[in-house]
Amino acid sequence: MSRRRDEFARSVGGPGGWSRECPATDTVGFRAKRPPAGFSLRRGSKEASNRSLIRTARRGIHSGSHLEEDIVFVIGIDPHKGSHTAAVLDRQERLVGELRVVADRRQRDRFLHFAEPFTPRTWAIEAASGLGALLAQQLVAAGEVVLDVPPALSARVRLLDAGRNDKTDPHDARSAAVVALRHAGLRSVVAMDHSAVLRLLADRHHDLIALRTQAICRLHALLCLLIPGGLSRRLSAERAGRALRAMRPLELVEAERKRLASALLADVRRIDNQLVALKARIDQAVATSGTTVTNIHGVGPIVAALLVGHTGDVRRFPTSGHYARYNGTAPIEASSGPQVRHRLNPRGNRQLNHALHMAAVTQVGHDTPGRIYYERKLAEGKSRKEALRALKRRISDAVYRQLVVDAG
Numbered sequence: 044m045s046r047r048r049d050e051f052a053r054s055v056g057g058p059g060g061w062s063r064e065c066p067a068t069d070t071v072g073f074r075a076k077r078p079p080a081g082f083s084l085r086r087g088s089k090e091a092s093n094r095s096l097i098r099t100a101r102r103g104i105h106s107g108s109h110l111e112e113d114i115v116f117v118i119g120i121d122p123h124k125g126s127h128t129a130a131v132l133d134r135q136e137r138l139v140g141e142l143r144v145v146a147d148r149r150q151r152d153r154f155l156h157f158a159e160p161f162t163p164r165t166w167a168i169e170a171a172s173g174l175g176a177l178l179a180q181q182l183v184a185a186g187e188v189v190l191d192v193p194p195a196l197s198a199r200v201r202l203l204d205a206g207r208n209d210k211t212d213p214h215d216a217r218s219a220a221v222v223a224l225r226h227a228g229l230r231s232v233v234a235m236d237h238s239a240v241l242r243l244l245a246d247r248h249h250d251l252i253a254l255r256t257q258a259i260c261r262l263h264a265l266l267c268l269l270i271p272g273g274l275s276r277r278l279s280a281e282r283a284g285r286a287l288r289a290m291r292p293l294e295l296v297e298a299e300r301k302r303l304a305s306a307l308l309a310d311v312r313r314i315d316n317q318l319v320a321l322k323a324r325i326d327q328a329v330a331t332s333g334t335t336v337t338n339i340h341g342v343g344p345i346v347a348a349l350l351v352g353h354t355g356d357v358r359r360f361p362t363s364g365h366y367a368r369y370n371g372t373a374p375i376e377a378s379s380g381p382q383v384r385h386r387l388n389p390r391g392n393r394q395l396n397h398a399l400h401m402a403a404v405t406q407v408g409h410d411t412p413g414r415i416y417y418e419r420k421l422a423e424g425k426s427r428k429e430a431l432r433a434l435k436r437r438i439s440d441a442v443y444r445q446l447v448v449d450a451g
Contacts, residue, residue, distance in 0.1 A: 116161035119192070119220025120154075120168045121212050122146075122175035129154065130216035131161050136224065141213055151181040167192050167223030169215065171232050179232045189232040192219040196226060230359055237332045242352025244325050248345060249394070251321065255314040262307040265300050280312050336445045339438065340413065341405030342398075349398035350442055357446040363439070370395035372432070372439040387432070396435075399442070403434045413438070 116139070121128045127150060131140035140161065144153045158164055164187075171179040171191035179189050197218040201210070204218065223229060259278055266283065267273035269290060274282065287305055292298040322345070329337065329344045329351075337347050360366040367373035371391025377384055406413030413434055420430035 116164040117220040117223045118154075118158055118161065118164055118166050119216040119218065119223065120166065120175065120178070121215035121219060122168060122170065122173075122178055123212070124174065126212075127154075127175075127178060128212035128216045129157070130213055130220055131158075131164075132217065132220040132224065134224070136221060138217065141216075143212070146178075150178060151185060154178075154182070155185060155187075164188075165190060165223065167219045167229075168232070169197050169219040170194055180235060183232055183234050190223050190229045191232050192222045192229060196222045233356060237328075238351050238355050240328055240352075241325075241332060241348040242355075244321065244328055245345070245348040245352045245394070248318070248321055248325065248348070251314055251318050255311060255318070258307050258310045258314065262304055262311065265304040265307065269297060269300055269304065280308060280315060283308050283311070334445070334449050336442055336449070339402065339441055339445065340409070340411050341402035341438075342442075346398045346401055349394055351446070353392055353395045353398075354446060357443065357450050360443070363443040366443045367436055367439045370399060370439055372396065372399060372436045374432070399435045399438050400431075402438050403431055406434065406438070407431065 115133060117132050118140075119130045119132065123146070125146055127144050127146060129140075129142045129144070130138060133139055140157070142154070142157045144150050144157075166179075166182055166187055166189045168175040168179050168182075168189060169192045171189065179191070182189050197215060200218040200221045201214060204221065262283060263273060263276075263278060266278075266286065269292075270286060274286060283304075287301060287308065290297075290301055292301050325348050326344045329347050332351060334347060334351050336342055336350055337344070342350065354366075357366070360369060364373060368388075369391055371388045371393065373388060374385035375388045375390075377386045403413065407417050408414075416437060417430050417434050420433050421427070425433070
C-alpha cells in the first residue's frame with residue numbers, strides 16, 4: 044500500500060499536478076492540500092472575503108490587524124438590554140477572561156474594574172451604535188479605545204469558527220473580539236458631538252411625517268364612506284374640519300364614523316403643531332452647528348440636519364467616492380465580460396440618499412448650475428432618472444467637500 048501511494052504521488056507531481064511537498068498523510072490515506080485546478084474565487088468578491096475570514100478565524104493567521112503593536116488584549120462585548128457579556132482575548136485568540144454584567148448605572152465601573160489587569164487593551168462592542176451605544180459612550184468618556192463591530196462580521200466568525208450558527212452570549216462576545224483582532228476597517232467610536240443632536244431631530248421629523256401620513260390616509264378612507272367621492276388627495280386639516288362640521292349623520296354607523304374621523308383629525312392637528320415646533324428647533328440647531336452645507340442650493344435646515352446628522356464624523360470617509368458609496372449615490376458595477384455597465388445602488392444610508400434627492404429635485408426646478416448639468420445629461424441621451432442620479436452624485440461630492448471644510 045505504501046509503495047502504491049508513493050507511485051501515485053510521483054505520477055501527479057510536477058508542474059501539472061500536486062507538489063510532493065503538498066500532500067499530507069493521515070490515517071485515512073493520501074490527501075492533497077489543495078487541488079491543482081478547478082473552481083477559484085474571484086479576488087475581492089464576498090466569497091473570497093469569507094474564505095479569508097475562515098482561515099483567519101480557524102488558523103489564527105494575522106491578516107492585517109488594525110491594532111497597534113502595543114495592544115495586547117481585546118475585550119469583546121455582546122450587549123443586550125438587561126445585561127452585557129465580555130470576553131477577553133490575547134493576540135493568539137486565547138480566552139483569558141470572561142464576565143457578565145447587569146445593565147445598570149454601575150455597568151461602566153464594573154467593566155473598568157474587571158479590565159484593570161488586561162493592559163494595554165481595546166474594546167470591541169457589537170453594534171456600538173445600537174444596543175451597545177450607551178456602554179460605548181461611557182467607555183469612551185473614561186478614555187478607553189472602543190471599536191464598533193458590525194453584527195454581520197461577528198456572525199461570520201461565529202459561524203465559521205464553530206461550524207454552526209448557535210448563539211450564546213459568551214460566544215458572541217468572543218466573535219466580536221476576533222473581528223477586532225483580524226479586521227482592518229472597523230470604525231472607532233468617538234464621543235458624540237452636535238451632529239448627534241441633528242440626527243435625533245432629523246429622525247424625529249421623519250417619524251412625525253410618517254405618523255401624519257398614516258393619520259391622513261385613514262382620515263381619507265373614512266371620508267370616502269361619509270362623503271360621495273371623498274375629498275381631494277391634498278387634504279388639509281382645515282378642509283377636513285369644514286367637511287366634518289357640515290355633516291349631519293342620521294344613522295348610528297355614520298355617527299360613529301364621524302366621531303372616528305374627528306379623532307383622526309385631532310391627531311393630524313396635534314402632529315402639525317409638533318412639526319411646527321420641531322422645525323423651529325431644527326433651524327436653531329443647524330444655525331448653532333455652524334455648518335456650511337446650507338450654502339448648497341436645495342439644502343435647507345431639515346435637509347442639512349439629515350446630511351450632518353446621518354453622516355456623523357465625515358473624516359471616516361477617505362474620499363468623496365467612499366462617501367457616495369455610503370449614501371447610495373455611487374452606482375454598482377454590473378459588468379460581464381467585455382460589456383461594462385452599472386446599475387442603480389439600492390443600498391447605503393437611505394436617509395442620506397433621500398436628502399440628496401430632495402436637493403437634486405430642488406436644483407432641477409430652479410435656474411441653477413445643477414439644472415444646466417441635468418439638461419446636459421438629457422442631451423447626451425440619458426433618461427430623466429439617469430440624469431437625476433448623475434446630479435445626485437455631483438451634489439454628494441459637493442456635500443462631502445463642505446463637511447470636510449466644517450470638520451477642519
